[in-house]
Amino acid sequence: MSPSVYRRERGWRLRWTLLVQGDLLAACLAYLLAFLLRAAVPFPLTRGYLPALRFAEVHHHWIAMLGAQAGVLYFLGLYEPRALSNARAQAGPIAAAAGLQALVLIAVYFFAQDLVFPRSIFVVFAGLNAALLFLWRLGSRSLMGAYPRRRVLVVGTNAAAAEVIDTIRVQHWLAMDIVGAVSADGAASPAPRGVPVLGAREELPALCARHDVDEVIIASEHSWQDRLLDSLSRLEGPRARVCVVPSPYEILIGRPEHLRLHDIPLIEVIREPAAGGASAAKRLFDVVLALVLLVPALPPMLLVALGIRLTSGGPVLYTQTRVGKDGRPFTMVKFRTMHAAAERVTGAVLAAENDPRVTWLGRYLRALRLDELPQLWNVLVGDMSFVGPRPERPEFVGRYQREIQGYAERLKVRPGLTGYAQVNGEYHTSAPTKLKYDLAYIYNRSLWLDLKILSETVKVMLTRRGI
Secondary structure (H helix, E strand, O other): OOHHHHHHHHHHHHHHHHHHHHHHHHHHHHHHHHHHHHHHOOOOOOOOOOOOOHHHHOOOOHHHHHHHHHHHHHHOOOOOHHHHOOOHHHHHHHHHHHHHHHHHHHHHHHHHOOOOOOOHHHHHHHHHHHHHHHHHHHHOHHHHOOOOOEEEEEEOOOHHHHHHHHHHHHOHHHOEEEEEEEEOOOOOOOOHHHOOEEEEHHHHHHHHHHOOOOEEEEOOOOOHHHHHHHHHHOOOOOOOOEEEOOOHHHHHHOOOOOEEEOOEEEEEEEOOOOOOHHHHHHHHHHHHHHHHHHHHHHHHHHHHHHHHHHHOOOOOEEEEEEEOHHHOEEEEEEEOOEOOOOOOOOOOOOOOOOOOOEOHHHHHHHHOOHHHOOHHHHHHHOOOEEEOOOOOOHHHHHHHHHHOOOHHHHHHOOOEEEOHHHHHOOOOOOHHHHHHHHHHHHOOOOHHHHHHHHHHHHHHHHHOOOO
C-alpha cells in the first residue's frame, strides 16, 4: 500500500470514529428530547403531560441504550462502506434501526422492572432517533468523503481473474481501480474482460512500482495439487494425511499445525475434518440450540403456514431430497415459497435472484429466512447442523463433482442451515467460489467460528442480503 493511500485510509478511520460518536450522540439527544416533548406537548391517546420531575426520578440505562444503538446500526450494515457510500439509501435501514433500538430499550426496562414513565416515550424516542440519525448521516456525508480508492493489479488471465475484474467493476463501493492484468505463465495472453495485460509475473515488482499499485490480487490457476485434493476427496473411508514442506510464501498463507519432520517444518494441508470430541461437542450444541429455538419458533411457523395456505394453492410444506454427509441423501423440509407446479416443466433448476417461480409471500419468507424454520427438525434428527455447507440437490452435486475440483470434500461434514458462503456471498456467487468458503470453514471450524457465522446470519437476515 502506498504511503498516500495509507494516510487516506487512516484519515477515513478517524472520520468513521467520529461518525460512530455522532450516532451515539443522536441516541442521547433523542432520548432527552422524548422526555421534553412528552412533558410539554399533548399527544393523542395519552392521559396528559408527563411531569417534568419524572426524568430525575427514573433510573436511566445509558450504557444499554448506547450499546444497543451501535449494535443495531452494525447489524443492519450501516457501518459498511457499501452503506456509507450512499447516504440517502440509508433512510429505510435507519428507520428499522431506530424501531429495533426502541424495542431493545423496552426489553431492558421491562426486565429491570423500573419502568416508571409512559411507554409512549419509546415511540417518540424511535421517531426522533430515526430523524436525528438520518440528518446526521446526510450532513456528515461531506465529512466522511469517499472511501480511499486503491489501484489494483490482477495476476492471471483465467476465469478466476475475470470474476475478480467483474466484481470490482460492479461493486463500486469497493473503491478499487483496475490498473491491468499480469500473465501468470509468461506467455502472450488475451486481455481478460478488456483489461490490458501489462506484462509477465516476473515483472510484477517493477510493474507495481511503475503503476503505483496499492494491491495485488493473484487469481491462481488450477494445479496438480487441486487434482490431488479432488482425487482424495472421492475416496471412501480413512485416507492419507497430506503435508507439505512449505516455502516462505506458503508459510505466510498456510496454517501451521506445529508439525515437523525432525527439524523440517511441515504444514498439514489435507486431513480428516474435525472428529471425535470436537464433532460430539458440535452435535451437542446443535441439539441444545434446536430445542431452545423450537418453542419460540412455533408461533411464527403457525402464522407462516396460515399465510401460505391463504395466499396460494398447494401444500404448506415442501420436501426435497438433498445430499448430506458422506454423500448420503436425506429429505429436507421447508415452507413452500414457489408455486406448487414450479418445476413440473423445467425440472431441477437452481434458485436465482428475482426467481419468477417464487410467490409474492415466498419472497418475504426467503428474505427473512422464515422458510427454513422447519429445518430445525433436520437438525434435531442429525441430517443437518446449524452451520456448514448448504446441502445441494443430487442433480447439482453430480454435476459439480464432475466440473469443480475438490467439490466432494464439502461432503465430509454435515450440511448446515447457514454457512460461511451464505454470510459472505450473494445470489450470483459462483459455485467454485462458494466451495472455497466451504473448505475454509471445514478446515477451520470451531464453536467460536460457528457463533460468529450465526451472528453474521442474523445480520444478513436483518439487511435482507446474501444467498
